[in-house]
Amino acid sequence: MVSDAVIVNHKEFKQALDLYLRLSKKTMADAINEKMVNVAFKSAQFTEPTGPKSTASAKIRAEIIGLPITKDSGVKRHGDTKFVGAYKLMNWQRKNSGLVPRGNKFGKRSAKGRLRKFISHRAKSAKWIRIGWSQAAQAFGKKFTRGKFDEALNKRLGGGIPAKPASIVEAEIFNNAGRYDVRYKPAKPRTPSGAMVVGKPGLMKGIQAEIKNMYVYIIPRLVKDWYGIKGKIKLA
Amino acid sequence: MEELKFKIIADSKGVDATMKSVARSTDGVARSGDGANSSLKNLIKTFIGVGTGARSAEGAFKSLARLGTAGIITAAAAETLNKFGEAIKENAQNFYETNKSLAEAFDQGLKSTSVEQADSALKSVSDRLEKIREDELKFSPMKAMLKIAEKLTGQDFGTKNLERSKKLAQEERDALEEVVATRIKERDISEGTTGSVKGIERAQKANKIEAARLVMMGKVKNEQVLLAQEEADTATLLVGIYENQLAQLNKLNDGQRNQKLYQEAIDKLADSRLQKEQSLLNLQKAQRAEGAKSTQAQKQFGGELLGASASGRLALESAQKQRAREVKQENFRAQEAYFEKKAKAESERRIKAGLSGGVTAGDIKMQEAERLAAASAPTIAEQVQAQAEGISPEQVAIGNVLQKQAIRLGYQAPKEETRDAWKGELSKTMQTMVDTLNKLMSAPLVTSGAGGS
Numbered sequence: 165m166v167s168d169a170v171i172v173n174h175k176e177f178k179q180a181l182d183l184y185l186r187l188s189k190k191t192m193a194d195a196i197n198e199k200m201v202n203v204a205f206k207s208a209q210f211t212e213p214t215g216p217k218s219t220a221s222a223k224i225r226a227e228i229i230g231l232p233i234t235k236d237s238g239v240k241r242h243g244d245t246k247f248v249g250a251y252k253l254m255n256w257q258r259k260n261s262g263l264v265p266r267g268n269k270f271g272k273r274s275a276k277g278r279l280r281k282f283i284s285h286r287a288k289s290a291k292w293i294r295i296g297w298s299q300a301a302q303a304f305g306k307k308f309t310r311g312k313f314d315e316a317l318n319k320r321l322g323g324g325i326p327a328k329p330a331s332i333v334e335a336e337i338f339n340n341a342g343r344y345d346v347r348y349k350p351a352k353p354r355t356p357s358g359a360m361v362v363g364k365p366g367l368m369k370g371i372q373a374e375i376k377n378m379y380v381y382i383i384p385r386l387v388k389d390w391y392g393i394k395g396k397i398k399l400a
Numbered sequence: 401m402e403e404l405k406f407k408i409i410a411d412s413k414g415v416d417a418t419m420k421s422v423a424r425s426t427d428g429v430a431r432s433g434d435g436a437n438s439s440l441k442n443l444i445k446t447f448i449g450v451g452t453g454a455r456s457a458e459g460a461f462k463s464l465a466r467l468g469t470a471g472i473i474t475a476a477a478a479e480t481l482n483k484f485g486e487a488i489k490e491n492a493q494n495f496y497e498t499n500k501s502l503a504e505a506f507d508q509g510l511k512s513t514s515v516e517q518a519d520s521a522l523k524s525v526s527d528r529l530e531k532i533r534e535d536e537l538k539f540s541p542m543k544a545m546l547k548i549a550e551k552l553t554g555q556d557f558g559t560k561n562l563e564r565s566k567k568l569a570q571e572e573r574d575a576l577e578e579v580v581a582t583r584i585k586e587r588d589i590s591e592g593t594t595g596s597v598k599g600i601e602r603a604q605k606a607n608k609i610e611a612a613r614l615v616m617m618g619k620v621k622n623e624q625v626l627l628a629q630e631e632a633d634t635a636t637l638l639v640g641i642y643e644n645q646l647a648q649l650n651k652l653n654d655g656q657r658n659q660k661l662y663q664e665a666i667d668k669l670a671d672s673r674l675q676k677e678q679s680l681l682n683l684q685k686a687q688r689a690e691g692a693k694s695t696q697a698q699k700q701f702g703g704e705l706l707g708a709s710a711s712g713r714l715a716l717e718s719a720q721k722q723r724a725r726e727v728k729q730e731n732f733r734a735q736e737a738y739f740e741k742k743a744k745a746e747s748e749r750r751i752k753a754g755l756s757g758g759v760t761a762g763d764i765k766m767q768e769a770e771r772l773a774a775a776s777a778p779t780i781a782e783q784v785q786a787q788a789e790g791i792s793p794e795q796v797a798i799g800n801v802l803q804k805q806a807i808r809l810g811y812q813a814p815k816e817e818t819r820d821a822w823k824g825e826l827s828k829t830m831q832t833m834v835d836t837l838n839k840l841m842s843a844p845l846v847t848s849g850a851g852g853s
Contacts (some may be wrong), residue, residue, distance in 0.1 A: 170405040173526070178408070182537075203406060296404070327408075336407035363404045371406065395501055 207370030208297035213288040296339035298321030529569040627687040635676040691732040
C-alpha cells in the first residue's frame with residue numbers, strides 16, 4: 165500500500181546513493197544500511213519538539229479555540245463563547261475514554277487550565293516519534309546514546325528491515341508512533357495519524373540532510389579525479 | 401499499517417555489472433593511454449559516467465573527431481564501440497517490447513478497481529523505469545561517443561530511444577501515482593460510507609428493540625407508526641449518506657475515477673431515494689390507519705358509555721334526531737343552490753347560442769331526473785348497442801336522453817332527412833313497378849280512382 169507517509173525510492177536520495185556507491189568501496193547493502201541509520205538519526209534530530217510553547221502546541225491551541233460554535237437545538241448561544249468548542253472537544257474525549265462528560269460546568273478560569281493540560285497531552289507526540297526512530301536505528305545495529313525506555317513499548321513504536329547482499333537489495337525504516345488513537349478506550353488504529361503532522365516533516369528533513377551529507381563525500385572526490393584538485397567543501 | 405516509512409529498493413546486479421565493466425574499460429584505457437595525449441586522458445573521465453562530467457567528455461570526443469573516423473576507432477575506443485554496438489542492437493530490440501509492456505501496465509492501472517491493482521500497475525511501471533535507468537547507466541559512458549559516431553557516419557544508432565522510453569515511463573508513473581491516490585480516496589470514501597450505513601442500521605435495530613420494549617411496557621400503543629417512523633428516518637439518513645458519497649466521488653478526476661464504483665454509487669442513491677419515498681408512504685398509511693382506528697375506538701367507547709344509562713340513551717337519541725333534521729335542512733339548501741346555479745349557467749349558455757333564456761331550476765331538475773330514470777332502466781335496444789360498442793347500457797341510455805333533450809331544447813336539429821329517406825326510395829320503386837306494368841299491359845293502368853276498361 166502506498167500512502168502519503170510511505171516514501172519509496174526517494175528520487176534525489178537514490179541519485180546521490182548511486183554516485184556514492186560508485187565512489188566508495190562499499191557493497192550496496194552496506195552502503196544502504198549505513199545511510200538508513202543516518203536517516204533515522206537525522207529524522208529524530210529534525211523532528212520538531214512539541215512543548216507547551218512550541219509551534220505545534222500553538223497550532224493545536226488555535227484549532228481548538230477556533231472550533232465552530234453551532235446552534236444547539238435552534239437556540240443561539242449568547243455571551244462569552246470562546247471556550248464552547250473546547251468544552252465540546254473535552255467532553256467528547258471524556259465520553260470516548262469511558263468517563264462522565266462534564267457538560268459546560270468547567271467554569272471560565274478552570275477551562276483555561278484544563279485546556280492547557282489537554283493541549284500538553286496532545287503535544288507529547290514528538291517524543292514518541294523520536295523513540296520510534298531510535299528503534300529503527302537499533303534494527304540496523306546502532307543505538308541512540310541517550311534515553312531509557314521500556315523495551316516492549318519501544319518495539320511497538322518503530323523498527324526497520326536491514327538490507328542483505330542480494331540481487332535486489334531492499335531496506336526500510338518505519339515509525340509506528342501515532343498508529344493508535346489513545347483518545348479511545350481501548351485504543352484503536354487511526355488513519356490518518358496525527359503524528360504525520362509532526363513526523364513527516366522531520367523525516368523529509370532527515371532525508372535531505374543525508375543527501376547533503378553524501379554530496380559532501382562525493383563532490384571533493386569527483387573534483388580530485390577530474391581536475392586533480394584536492395580540497396574539502398562545506399555545503400550550506 | 402506503518403505510519404511513517406522510508407524504503408529503498410535497488411538492483412545491485414545491474415549496478416555491479418556496470419561498475420565492473422566500467423572499471424575494466426577504465427583500466428584498459430588507462431594502461432594504453434599512459435603516453436597518449438590529453439584527449440585520451442579525458443576519455444577516462446567519461447567512464448566514471450557522472451552526468452556532471454559530460455561537458456568535458458564531449459569536448460574530448462570533439463577533439464578526437466577532428467582526427468577523422470579512423471582516429472576514433474583506435475586503441476581502447478575500438479573495444480568500447482564494439483560493446484556499444486552490441487548494446488545498441490539489444491536496445492533497439494527491447495525498445496518496442498518495453499513500450500508495449502509499459503502501455504499494458506498503464507492500461508491495467510487506469511482500468512484498476514482497487515488500490516492493490518493500481519499499486520501493482522504502478523510498481524510494474526516503476527520497475528520498468530528502473531530497468532530503463534539501468535540501461536541508460538550502461539550506455540552513459542558511451543553516449544557522447546555514439547552521438548559523434550552518428551554525426552560522422554550519418555546512421556541512427558537510436559541514442560534517443562532510451563530517452564523517449566524514459567520520458568514516457570516517467571509520465572506514466574506520475575499519472576499512475578495520481579491513479580493510486582484516487583483509488584485510496586475512493587476506498588476511504590466507500591469505507592466511510594459502509595461504516596456510516598452499518599452504524600445507522602445498528603442504531604435502527606436498537607431503536608426497534610427499544611420501541612418493542614416501550615410497547616410491552618404499555619407506554620406506547622401505536623407500534624406500527626413508531627416502526628414506520630423509524631424506517632422513514634433511517635431511509636432519509638441513508639439518502640444523505642449516499643448523496644454525500646456521490647458528491648465526494650464527483651470531486652475526483654473524471655478520467656481516473658473507478659467507473660464501476662461511481663455507477664454503483666449512483667444506483668445506490670437512486671435506490672435509497674425510492675426506499676425513502678416508499679417508507680414515507682408507509683408512514684402516511686400507518687398514520688391514517690392509526691387515526692381511523694382511534695376514531696372508531698372513540699366512537700365505540702362513547703356509544704358504550706352513553707348506552708349504560710337511560711338518560712344517556714335519551715340524550716343520544718335526541719342528539720341523533722337533531723342531527724338528522726340538520727342534515728335534511730342542509731341537504732335541501734345544498735340542492736337548491738346547486739340547481740339554481742346550474743339553471744343560471746344554462747340560461748346564459750342559451751342566450752349566447754342565440755336561443756331564448758329563462759331556464760328554471762325545475763327544468764334542470766327534470767332533465768337530471770330523466771337521465772337518472774333512463775340510466776336505471778335501459779331498453780333492450782340500448783343493451784344490444786352497448787354490447788356491440790363495449791360500453792355500459794347506462795351510458796347508451798344517458799346518451800340517447802341527452803340527444804333527445806338537445807333536440808327538444810333547440811341545440812340540435814331533428815334528423816328529418818334520415819327519417820324521410822325511405823319515402824323517396826319507396827316512391828321510386830313504386831313508379832318503376834307502375835311503368836313496368838304499363839309496358840306489359842295494352843291499356844294503361846290507372847292507379848287511382850275506381851272503374852275499369
